[in-house]
Amino acid sequence: MGLAKRIIPCLDVNAGRVVKGINFVGLRDAGDPVEIARRYDEQGADEVTFLDITASSDGRDLIIPIIEAVSAQVFIPLTVGGGVREVADVRRLLNAGADKVSMNTAAILNPGLIADAAGRFGSQCIVVAIDAKRADTASGWGVFTHGGRNATGLDAVAWAQEAARLGAGEILLTSMDRDGTKEGFDLELTRAVADAVGVPVIASGGVGNLQHLCDGVLKGGADAVLAASIFHYGEYTVRQAKDFMAAHGIEVRL
Amino acid sequence: MTHIAVIDYGMGNLRSVAKALEHVAPDATVEVTGDPERVSAAERVVFPGQGAMPDCMRELDRRQLRQPILEAARTKPFLGLCIGLQMLFESSEEGPTPGLGILSGHVRRFPDERMFSPAGQRLKVPHMGWNEVNQSGKHAMWSGIPQDARFYFVHSYYVEEHDSGIGAATTRYAFDFTCAVARDNIFAVQFHPEKSALSGLALLGNFVHWKP
Numbered sequence: 001m002g003l004a005k006r007i008i009p010c011l012d013v014n015a016g017r018v019v020k021g022i023n024f025v026g027l028r029d030a031g032d033p034v035e036i037a038r039r040y041d042e043q044g045a046d047e048v049t050f051l052d053i054t055a056s057s058d059g060r061d062l063i064i065p066i067i068e069a070v071s072a073q074v075f076i077p078l079t080v081g082g083g084v085r086e087v088a089d090v091r092r093l094l095n096a097g098a099d100k101v102s103m104n105t106a107a108i109l110n111p112g113l114i115a116d117a118a119g120r121f122g123s124q125c126i127v128v129a130i131d132a133k134r135a136d137t138a139s140g141w142g143v144f145t146h147g148g149r150n151a152t153g154l155d156a157v158a159w160a161q162e163a164a165r166l167g168a169g170e171i172l173l174t175s176m177d178r179d180g181t182k183e184g185f186d187l188e189l190t191r192a193v194a195d196a197v198g199v200p201v202i203a204s205g206g207v208g209n210l211q212h213l214c215d216g217v218l219k220g221g222a223d224a225v226l227a228a229s230i231f232h233y234g235e236y237t238v239r240q241a242k243d244f245m246a247a248h249g250i251e252v253r254l
Numbered sequence: 255m256t257h258i259a260v261i262d263y264g265m266g267n268l269r270s271v272a273k274a275l276e277h278v279a280p281d282a283t284v285e286v287t288g289d290p291e292r293v294s295a296a297e298r299v300v301f302p303g304q305g306a307m308p309d310c311m312r313e314l315d316r317r318q319l320r321q322p323i324l325e326a327a328r329t330k331p332f333l334g335l336c337i338g339l340q341m342l343f344e345s346s347e348e349g350p351t352p353g354l355g356i357l358s359g360h361v362r363r364f365p366d367e368r369m370f371s372p373a374g375q376r377l378k379v380p381h382m383g384w385n386e387v388n389q390s391g392k393h394a395m396w397s398g399i400p401q402d403a404r405f406y407f408v409h410s411y412y413v414e415e416h417d418s419g420i421g422a423a424t425t426r427y428a429f430d431f432t433c434a435v436a437r438d439n440i441f442a443v444q445f446h447p448e449k450s451a452l453s454g455l456a457l458l459g460n461f462v463h464w465k466p
Contacts, residue, residue, distance in 0.1 A: 076452060198366070199380065
């Protein structure tokens with residue numbers, strides 16, 4: 001036995017509130033990030049990721065008190081992403097209690113940000129999020145921004161390698177072809193990136209059932225699997241997901 | 255009321271460590287401090303660390319914290335966390351800056367050429383996630399924590415002690431490495447109890463009440 005594969009529920013936060021329906025039984029406030037994170041912790045989530053989707057810049061700092069409150073009460077690793085533009089943003093989130101900070105577009109525009117942040121705070125807390133989609137690039141997947149609308153011209157596998165070289169301690173890989181489809185991860189993409197980098201890879205985008213989580217690990221080679229809607233809408237608990245994965249021979253923390 | 259100092263030398267966020275200690279010891283005074291006098295005054299000392307060990311050592315000296323740390327490691331319940339474990343040793347492959355040398359041994363990087371599972375799969379570095387902690391023997395700090403309980407790790411370097419008597423636990427990642435050491439009033443771990451849910455809180459609770 002050894003290192004467990006991780007299950008990571010992802011919460012979208014808009015102006016300080018968790019959005020998307022949360023179907024936990026007896027939840028007093030479906031938008032309260034602290035209560036939701038605590039529920040996931042109780043279910044056995046290995047980490048929790050908060051994605052700040054606030055569009056307006058004045059609502060963005062509202063993620064800070066959330067992270068402060070969650071980290072004071074939920075003692076598992078917290079990753080925060082969305083709207084990270086500069087090293088000062090990384091510092092602010094880490095000081096609020098985030099264990100890892102995920103950067104996406106800003107790292108594409110300025111790859112030096114990865115090296116600066118990793119040099120300052122350590123690779124262990126720098127995650128580079130990659131939104132990938134099938135495209136006419138060397139590996140067959142390109143890197144996109146703005147919800148998959150804007151092509152960057154970067155190749156997804158090459159960019160993952162470059163991000164790791166610059167100091168990313170982890171890659172959060174989302175298939176924009178699969179995101180929201182419930183058809184499962186893009187396993188070929190996951191496998192291509194997982195085999196190409198020496199740092200852990202989190203598979204994301206497309207989970208519709210528990211078999212998809214198993215496939216991400218067993219076929220995609222992912223070190224961790226991230227899902228949002230199957231947990232948010234109460235279709236499955238994290239615990240059910242872990243039991244299912246364990247029954248399929250995957251080492252998990254039970 | 256127990257006074258616990260969490261040593262702050264400017265290398266990262268100690269909020270989680272402090273909050274977790276407050277959670278398990280609501281009656282204790284938990285103070286995050288970089289003041290050498292406050293560290294000396296504390297009854298218990300937590301020595302955390304993140305980032306690169308050479309940077310940590312440099313910052314620690316810049317803030318005149320070496321002497322109070324050495325003194326605490328001799329005289330009172332002392333808990334090292336992550337880089338706070340690594341800094342207790344003599345040297346690290348991470349850089350030429352020596353460690354505190356309180357414990358005999360070295361800090362090594364997970365060697366690429368050995369990072370394969372028994373099935374031949376490549377193992378990622380950093381070693382990130384929940385792994386099993388195999389306790390080497392009984393210790394008050396393991397009280398109530400099951401053998402092979404999982405704790406949260408995130409690190410690329412591990413300690414290799416020279417004094418075989420100080421190993422308190424091992425974890426397997428390609429090979430067995432020492433993930434906890436114990437000597438007299440010192441206990442130090444590679445993993446992050448403040449991020450290890452109930453097992454981690456149990457360990458921190460044990461520290462608050464530990465009478466070495």
